[in-house]
Amino acid sequence: MKFSKMFIPTLKDAPKDALLPSHALLIRAGFISQLGTGLYDFLPLGLKMLEKISAVVREEMNKAGANEVRFSYMTPSEFWRESGRWNKFGKELLRLNDRKEGEFVLSPTNEESVVNMVRGRITSYKQLPLNLYQINLKFRDEARPRFGLMRGREFVMKDAYSFHSSEDDLRREFENMHATYERIFTRLGLDFRAVSADSGAIGGSGSKEFMVLAANGEDDILLSSSYAANVEAAIRKPRTSSSERPEANATSKFHTPNITSIEQLAKFFHVDPFYLVKAVIKKGLFDDGKGGVSEKIVVFFVRGDDEIQEAKAQNASKALELMDASEAEIAAAGLVAGFCGPKGLPEKVEFYIDNELRDEEQMIIGANEKDYHIIGFKMTGFNDSRWADLVAVKEGDLDLNGEPLVMKKGIEVGHIFMLGTRYSEAMNATYLDENGKAQPFIMGCYGIGISRLIAVMVEASNDERGIIWDKKCAPFSVHIIVPDVKNCAALEFALNLESELETQGIEVLLDDRAGARYGEKIADFELIGVPFGVVIGKDYANSGEVELITRKGLIKEKISAELVKNKLLELLKDER
Amino acid sequence: MKFSKMFIPTLKDAPKDALLPSHALLIRAGFISQLGTGLYDFLPLGLKMLEKISAVVREEMNKAGANEVRFSYMTPSEFWRESGRWNKFGKELLRLNDRKEGEFVLSPTNEESVVNMVRGRITSYKQLPLNLYQINLKFRDEARPRFGLMRGREFVMKDAYSFHSSEDDLRREFENMHATYERIFTRLGLDFRAVSADSGAIGGSGSKEFMVLAANGEDDILLSSSYAANVEAAIRKPRTSSSERPEANATSKFHTPNITSIEQLAKFFHVDPFYLVKAVIKKGLFDDGKGGVSEKIVVFFVRGDDEIQEAKAQNASKALELMDASEAEIAAAGLVAGFCGPKGLPEKVEFYIDNELRDEEQMIIGANEKDYHIIGFKMTGFNDSRWADLVAVKEGDLDLNGEPLVMKKGIEVGHIFMLGTRYSEAMNATYLDENGKAQPFIMGCYGIGISRLIAVMVEASNDERGIIWDKKCAPFSVHIIVPDVKNCAALEFALNLESELETQGIEVLLDDRAGARYGEKIADFELIGVPFGVVIGKDYANSGEVELITRKGLIKEKISAELVKNKLLELLKDER
The missing domain is CATH 3.90.960.10 (YbaK/aminoacyl-tRNA synthetase-associated domain)
Known part of the structure; x- marks a missing residue:
């Protein structure tokens, strides 16, 4: 892909309200653009990341046996009344009226939609289990939308819902999704932990969150070698005190x-x-x-x-x-x-x-x-x-095995729930069991914040110059820079290298801009954060050498132009 | 793909409000499900069609040099006030308030969003032309949503917007998009015509609609060998009359x-x-x-x-x-x-x-x-x-060359506009021309109704048994039916055929359901409408023969099991 043909409007300055590196850098590097409070447009680079992450999630969900669907984003209030959430859900639920004063919701989650989709269509235990998922827009009318894609109001999420005829089968699928999430976050190159979590407003009998460890995380998590939990759900060994207990022989x-x-x-x-x-x-x-x-x-x-x-x-x-x-x-x-x-x-x-x-x-x-x-x-x-259980577990408290807990900051990127029958019972969604008796579906639900993941990846890996994408999931793998495109030999070499790498399944961004100076091109490379850069400058004509830059650490290396292709193929051998 | 692993809830009866075959069949065949008035969920088969159509559109738009982005679906009212459409747009524009009583719109079209995205980011004529597109949800609060995906309220659209520094360059891109649309609709297997059109509420200096000819079309189009226009824009040779003109020698x-x-x-x-x-x-x-x-x-x-x-x-x-x-x-x-x-x-x-x-x-x-x-x-x-020009041109009126016009029904699937500077002027979006003078962008815009196309394809091709997908764009190319899955030899042959065809890039649906009778399986094949069916029944063991069914016309042919793979590869040689 030629830089000159792609809309990559990089900026020198970050917006004033950008408190997190990910927010500032994604806007500066031309990945996203803010349209309103908590509302973002995806520019070509941002959309590319959204699609790449979605592709990994889709592939692993399909492999795990789930079926992809797409729910209507706008849902009628009647389903939310049936489930009882019309009143219970706070102001984060955006309620709206259509031209006929009908009441609707912009979906923040789709338990109601999926129960409506399945009831009457799945009628027998023989048709179970079933896992339906979508990758689609969501809306949460946050009181304080902030941090860019980390806590937007409109966002992209993968949400999955499973249906079962026994608790055992739900637990099996919960473990299946647990393993699937581990594969997904590993493929995305993230340092994550699965932690015990509070089930919150969604409800249910058990849940785990997938947290990426990051200094700017919004969540507090407590970790030991054998235990990991969100502070909202963390338990501890009951505390004792060695100091003297007061004594009074009567109340x-x-x-x-x-x-x-x-x-x-x-x-x-x-x-x-x-x-x-x-x-x-x-x-x-x-x-x-x-x-x-x-x-x-x-x-x-x-x-x-x-x-x-x-x-x-x-x-x-x-x-x-x-x-x-x-x-x-x-x-x-x-x-x-x-x-x-x-x-x-x-x-x-x-x-x-x-x-x-x-x-x-x-x-x-x-x-x-x-x-x-x-x-x-x-x-x-x-x-x-x-x-x-009411106490906030603190760093230094002991886990149930007596090991001290450490507190870390984490960013939630996924959440899996054992929901049970809460929604199927409320919405009267049943199947006939082996004895021909109507039973409410036993459900699980499983979410991943797709657009949030873009911000999380940046939060986990950046420096003062810009983003540093992991080679496992980057908008491009190689960024070729031709400082002076009037240098015909250099440009020709660059074009050949681009096409040879692309033939090998490697995505290349070639900065062929005639109007940009070398300094601008290097600054954009550092800002955008493609894992490997190749500068084809004057040395190419003089000594047949080019410069290979590893974005992480900005390590620069002179290398013979003849060898650079194979070197890149070797560096990216797992990513092709 | 195994039928038993895919959520394909076919129905015997169509919903009562389904007036069009496409509406009834897409619901009966398990492609979509209605959630509310004008609101549809996509089931796995429906989503598959949505993705296939999107992929063709995306590929051709990228080839044509356009850049894909994604606009926020919800847009703040301030942009709609800037453009002047906040008041002009009727009740089809869904206006809503957030928790802080901020005013927003669910985008029915994105001229405002794209102008906001480009202004300040494209500053020089050197950065032009630029064509940005997205494939995303849209909302139009139709007075009478009906006909299923044909006229829903929430729908998926491809909308593109181009920016130019001259009218000539706009015309060049208009022709580029015209040719791109022709390629897209040809690849989708549609019988279409590009017709002169009214520019309507979007405004602008010229526009063409792409119409698929279909008996149940909502639009009237007038055609001759050298002219094609929507009745809303059709012109004619002025009519004359051979009957005697009244005569009065004074008013x-x-x-x-x-x-x-x-x-x-x-x-x-x-x-x-x-x-x-x-x-x-x-x-x-x-x-x-x-x-x-x-x-x-x-x-x-x-x-x-x-x-x-x-x-x-x-x-x-x-x-x-x-x-x-x-x-x-x-x-x-x-x-x-x-x-x-x-x-x-x-x-x-x-x-x-x-x-x-x-x-x-x-x-x-x-x-x-x-x-x-x-x-x-x-x-x-x-x-x-x-x-x-106020008259409604009628069938039989003459085109400007004197050829009689024929009236046909059409369904609009695409619309391309030369917008001009209407939005860039209203929203003060300018670039610096060669002389350093600020000029408003000259714009074009180009839409394709992605979800509507699914309905259009069905409307254009169905019979009393169900849908007949064109082999160029079908959910699957081959539908293998094993009437009795306890017949191990038949099932084994089917599984081999499935995997061999899939290896060759052909998508196969294999009906391996144990609980469904042969009659149900055949009825589902006819309803779902995959172009080619293969029945592996008793004859396979007896005479080594299988039945090949061409869905269009339901033409059945006994064929040696050994030959069926190559026969299918031949039939689908352009679709792999």
């Missing part, structure tokens, strides 16, 4: 004037905050069961030196969303901020206690009365439904 | 009580309606120049035996939309229905007269007074801007 209310923080309280009683109970008061939005949403104050209790993990708190309380409660809202619920404890709460206030506090003795808790705490309290007598 | 108002129709008037005066002037009164919606829309009554005059062509009338009057005027609206405008004529109209009423009436003498026209007409009127003295 007693104690005057603690103006002592409202855990720090003050620990100092006041001269104890480790491990023995204190911290209250975190939130306002939650809940499905009111009548198609609407209601608000409620919820209190979460953890150890004084723990923090709540919000996704866990949300799952425990079944809240659609949790937010900070104002002082007025706290007071209105009958709570005393700074002195809130699990005993003696107003009857209507909902509360949850972290599992690690179960049966703990000699704890100090708020008395639900201004300027008073209770000492010598035993964490017992609470209803079973009050206990839940 | 005179004449009492014509209750004579309100052309038929009555012709009878009353004993003249050919050719000599009468017919008034067609419409209510038009107009851009009020302030970002809004205004309503106005407009009158169009044509000969008594002609009809107005609505697209022409709309272009002449620059109306955004024309609709029937009510009796009350006609009276309110000061018009007398049944007696309306071009002379003596209320001053505020806008009117247009067909070119063929220019300078005609002895015409009979309405007197704009109840029960009166004017006789002996000469069609002269009107402002030049009143004259326009």
